[in-house]
Amino acid sequence: MSRIILQVELATAQGRTDINLALEDAFIPILRSVYNLPKLVNLNRKQKNFPGIDLGDDHDRVCFQVTSTTSLDKVKATLRQFMDRSYFNSFDELYVLTLVKKQASYSQAAVNEIVGDRFAFNTKKHVIDLGDLLGLVAGLRLPAQERVLEEFQRILGEVDAYIAYSSDSIPDPTAITTNLLRVRMPQAVYVAELTINDKEVVAQARSSLSYKGKARSRTSVVKMALLLNDVHSDAWVCHDNKLFSFHDMEANGLISVVDEGSVERLDVSDLADSLETDNINVLKQLLIAEARELLKARHVRMQPKDRFFYFIADEEGQSERKEPWIGKQKATRRVYFARPSKKDPTKVAHHQHLSFDLTFAKLGDDWFAQIVPSWFYSFDGFRQSNWHDDLLSQQKRLERNASVRNQVRFIAYFLSATGAGEEDGLAFQNLVEFDVGEDADYVSDDADETFIADVADDQEEAA
Numbered sequence: 001m002s003r004i005i006l007q008v009e010l011a012t013a014q015g016r017t018d019i020n021l022a023l024e025d026a027f028i029p030i031l032r033s034v035y036n037l038p039k040l041v042n043l044n045r046k047q048k049n050f051p052g053i054d055l056g057d058d059h060d061r062v063c064f065q066v067t068s069t070t071s072l073d074k075v076k077a078t079l080r081q082f083m084d085r086s087y088f089n090s091f092d093e094l095y096v097l098t099l100v101k102k103q104a105s106y107s108q109a110a111v112n113e114i115v116g117d118r119f120a121f122n123t124k125k126h127v128i129d130l131g132d133l134l135g136l137v138a139g140l141r142l143p144a145q146e147r148v149l150e151e152f153q154r155i156l157g158e159v160d161a162y163i164a165y166s167s168d169s170i171p172d173p174t175a176i177t178t179n180l181l182r183v184r185m186p187q188a189v190y191v192a193e194l195t196i197n198d199k200e201v202v203a204q205a206r207s208s209l210s211y212k213g214k215a216r217s218r219t220s221v222v223k224m225a226l227l228l229n230d231v232h233s234d235a236w237v238c239h240d241n242k243l244f245s246f247h248d249m250e251a252n253g254l255i256s257v258v259d260e261g262s263v264e265r266l267d268v269s270d271l272a273d274s275l276e277t278d279n280i281n282v283l284k285q286l287l288i289a290e291a292r293e294l295l296k297a298r299h300v301r302m303q304p305k306d307r308f309f310y311f312i313a314d315e316e317g318q319s320e321r322k323e324p325w326i327g328k329q330k331a332t333r334r335v336y337f338a339r340p341s342k343k344d345p346t347k348v349a350h351h352q353h354l355s356f357d358l359t360f361a362k363l364g365d366d367w368f369a370q371i372v373p374s375w376f377y378s379f380d381g382f383r384q385s386n387w388h389d390d391l392l393s394q395q396k397r398l399e400r401n402a403s404v405r406n407q408v409r410f411i412a413y414f415l416s417a418t419g420a421g422e423e424d425g426l427a428f429q430n431l432v433e434f435d436v437g438e439d440a441d442y443v444s445d446d447a448d449e450t451f452i453a454d455v456a457d458d459q460e461e462a463a
Contacts, residue, residue: 052081192258311335373407
């Protein structure tokens, strides 16, 4: 969520204040789920630049203004338009959705002067930001939460694409390389009933694995059960008391936690072509789990909270990691760097990791992985630095369109060499490219990133 806010702030700082127009449609599926508004539509489709409001459901009489401006003046201007045009005859509620963090408070008295007793607008309730939306998502059923969080990942991709391709200073390309990577799907999915006793697993984990916490989810209990059986694979998904995997469960040890007699082999198409949303979601989660397992062997980890991937050091004590790749020519790219402290060069100020979100989607008859590159800053090589957001903001301001495109192309190249040896497993192929003329990849592949300079020593030590 913070990464979406950061990107919107960056676009706004660069004068691209119309980014909210680019994201109006993207938020419709989320708002439909969170506010139970099945008929929510973009009102600008009915009337261009619908004055004062952007999205609306005239059946449930709720509307939204989507904006990257958080000031009280913006809220007041929206309400003036709303009242002057008598939208209250069509809508009972108006929400102002800010794409960046909203102010700590807004003057209710100033709002009341505009709406009077003709319309109810509570600044604490009706001015919302992305953090508020995320809080409401937590109250949804798990399948709905997963769908909404997937939409947020798509939005992050759309923001990055907007920033990368909307600058007037960049010549019009004659070939467009997308961030969609074709994938070859595994042929089979194995599914079986779980047989573990959660309480017994947790108790045994405390004894044998020195586990001290509480079981946070069924998935964490299954993970503990597998570790107790010396099975370290992450290439599985737990859903509805069943375990799913692209691999034969006896061959990779998963058989130790399931009913052996219940193991069933399905074609991937049984899930991919299903009309049940849960089946599609299980398949997408399984693709992420499989990618996670494949990337572990190449020293790329998944961040457990936000579930993005990041490069780590190849070996303990390594200060820098570079990966070779081939675009138009052979090159190397720095993917990890332990930046030394200015005060004490023997200490590390922070660790910088190239990172990326990976989401899977079916378009037509084919499956694709969407790559959204970024950076992750840790204080120990794994856990997020207290200064992560500030460091990421500084780095993003240095990056240009060419940097983002080359990051996508490098990550795609890296992924294409991951898991390619298995004939019937998940494989990453080539980026989707649209040719609109002669080759437009004029950017040198060996141009590495521009990186932020050392930060102040007090920040270094606090991180």
